[in-house]
Amino acid sequence: MSRFARPALELGAPVLLLVAVAAIATSLKQTTQLEFENALVMVAIVVALYVFVGNSGVISFGHVSFVAAGAYLSGLASIEPQTKAFTTPGLFGPLRHAHVGVVPSLALAAAVGAAYALVVGLLLMRLSGLPAGIATFAVLGITYNAIYYWNKIGPGAQTLTSVPSVGPWLLSVGAIICAVVAYAYQTSRFGRRLRASREDPAAARSVGVDIYRERVLAFTLSGALAGFAGGLHVHQFGVITPGDYYLDLTFVTLAMLVFGGVGSLWGAVVGALAISALNSFLGDAENTVHVGFRLTLPNGTRLVTVGAVMALVLILRPSGLTGGREFGLRFLAGRRPRGASASTSTDLA
Amino acid sequence: MNVVNWGQTIADAVALGAIYGVVALGIGLVFGVLRLVNFAYGEVITFGGYTLYLVGTKYQAPAAAAIAACIAACIAMSLLQELLAFRPLRRRGATTATMLVATFAISFLLQAIYLLGFGSRGDIVGVLGQLNTAVTIGSTDIRWISIVEVAAGVALLLVTAALLGKTSIGLHIRAAAADFRTARILGVRANGVIGASFVVSGILAAAVAILYTVSNPLVTPDFGVQITIFALIGVVVGGLERLWTATLGGFVVGFVYGFFGDALSSAHSIYLPSVVYGLVILVLLLRPVGLFAPFRPQQVERV
Secondary structure (H helix, E strand, C coil): CCCCHHHHHHHHHHHHHHHHHHHHHHCCCHHHHHHHHHHHHHHHHHHHHHHHHHHHCCCCCCHHHHHHHHHHHHHHHCCCHHHHHHHCCCCCHHHHHCCCCHHHHHHHHHHHHHHHHHHHHHHHCCECHHHHHHHHHHHHHHHHHHHHHCCCCCCCCCCECCCCCCCHHHHHHHHHHHHHHHHHHHHCHHHHHHHHHHHCHHHHHHCCCCHHHHHHHHHHHHHHHHHHHHHHHHHHHCCECHHHHCHHHHHHHHHHHHHHCCCCHHHHHHHHHHHHHHHHHHHHHCCCEECCCEECCCCCHHHHHHHHHHHHHHHHCCCCCCCCCCCCCHHHHCCCCCCCCCCCCCCCC | CCCCCHHHHHHHHHHHHHHHHHHHHHHHHHHHHHCCCCCCHHHHHHHHHHHHHHHHHHCCCCHHHHHHHHHHHHHHHHHHHHHHHHHHHHHCCCCHHHHHHHHHHHHHHHHHHHHHHHCCCCEECCCCHHHHCEEEECCEEEEHHHHHHHHHHHHHHHHHHHHHHHCHHHHHHHHHHHCHHHHHHCCCCHHHHHHHHHHHHHHHHHHHHHHHHHHCCEECCCCCHHHHHHHHHHHHHHCCCCHHHHHHHHHHHHHHHHHHHHHCCHHHHCCHHHHHHHHHHHHHHHCCCCCCCCCCHHHCCEC
16 A cells, blocks of 8 residues: 555544534434534544553543543533523633633643643553553542532533534544544554554563653644544533533443444444434334334333443454444455554453 | 530441441452452442342341342342452453453443332341440440441451461462462462452451341442442552451541541531542541551652
8 A cells, every 4th residue: 555545544544434423414414413413522522542452552431531530521511601600600700701612622622631631640640550550540539529520610400501512524523633633643643652552562662762751742643633522522412510520421432432442433433423323223122113013112221231232342352343443445455464464452451 | 617526426437437447448358469449349339238228128038048049149249249350350360450450341241130129219227226326335325236336347247367377278269369370370260359358348248238238228329339349449548469458448538538527526527538639638648658657668659
């Protein structure tokens, strides 16, 4: 393959898929459109998670914290001050008076995600394996606790409402931005250094890779994308509560990533879209769908089936659907170039 | 600030600590053998809770029958997790973190099944409710269940320690925990040892279900989640490598949580989880082998 064909293919495939999702979404009726929009937001969150987890091989249960920070800041900043004086009177001054458009609020979301992730990363990035998992989980616990009770930064346990919502095209562009940034990072020298440390920490260190620094960088970038994705999430939903950014979202996004394949961007996008599709189809089926015949599933089968599918794929194929490879047309490329495979180890450390 | 009866606060906190200690023991035992942190352990406890509800409350069987059914159910659920999920995963060579995500998936799946089967409102367990009556010692009222919880906690720890220390299956478990591959080479039957540790951890889960439903009788699909998270934190804070440090860690987290939850007014205690999580991060940064474990630098995974 030529020098440009490979990146064009590896990045082009996920981008085209996201454009297609948005294109289909616009032609659908309201309720189905919402499900497609939600899938695009999930792609953004999972890609953000992938930037750190996939490239470093270190697990993080804390990314939903950055999603939450982005969502609340972006949501609050784009609500009119008069409304906020009424619904959330306890806010900090700047938050209470701020009023920006949707796009600037997304930039704010990315900034707060990056700042939060930088602080957490500087503290925790020396940890690996299980301690890293528990420590990032603790960050999630603190974030949830703070959002739930601290009414200077949000409405607390109350619902945050009247957030302006956006259509599928903006969400699709947002998800594509995440994918492009993720691809640019993983093919940059920073990304390659971090991936080297994932494969073999000792070897990476011996050629001068500062693993701590690379991990902090990836964590911050990943936090920025997660915050941005949180911004998309709040503008898609319009209504959020603290419970939306806790165990369920953490688990579902991680499972989507592992389901698709931790080691590749293609895996992150495919995993998020596949589980979202399954989830919405079953959700509809609980209220009867027509698939050649009338199909009505009892309430609750959605969660059970989604859980069972995720558990089965994890157990039967721990490296995920894509096996951690980027998209490629192997029959066009002939033999896979030796030593140039996207990823060799797709399992987490 | 409300008036605090210190004797009672401490008694309740010790009792809660004992429960968390037993959960930590169950998690630590499986971790010791398999290097597996089983997040779905809470769903074993929940399963025990639902069994108590079905047998003891719905069908009005005597308490002894309900307890026996609960123990059998917890052992079955624990073994089922091992046979259907963890054993296939091990055979495919999945690493610790993939296993952890898989246990999350199993936890999610089981909660969904409980939700489908029992609904989200919860069911009240009435077995052993008479233990909620109090006995007065000096000026403090101590509920019988607190005394039973502490006694059961200590007894279970001693029995587990004796099982591991004095019996041959215990010797096999310890050998497997120290070095799995070498133990197999020396003739320890790996799957037997792992099965045995899942049986013991199932019995411990049953004990937790029986005791915990006395003071918290409402069993919901996420009954075991909170208790597992906090025991897990206790295990890591206390020290994963040894059973007694893990158990002590679980006890400490339970005690701290119970004590400050009671002693602080609600305006302060709402941020208690943040304080606990903050301390966890601090321990992981300063003493990654655990608070109670002897420090050996080579055990610490750092970059």
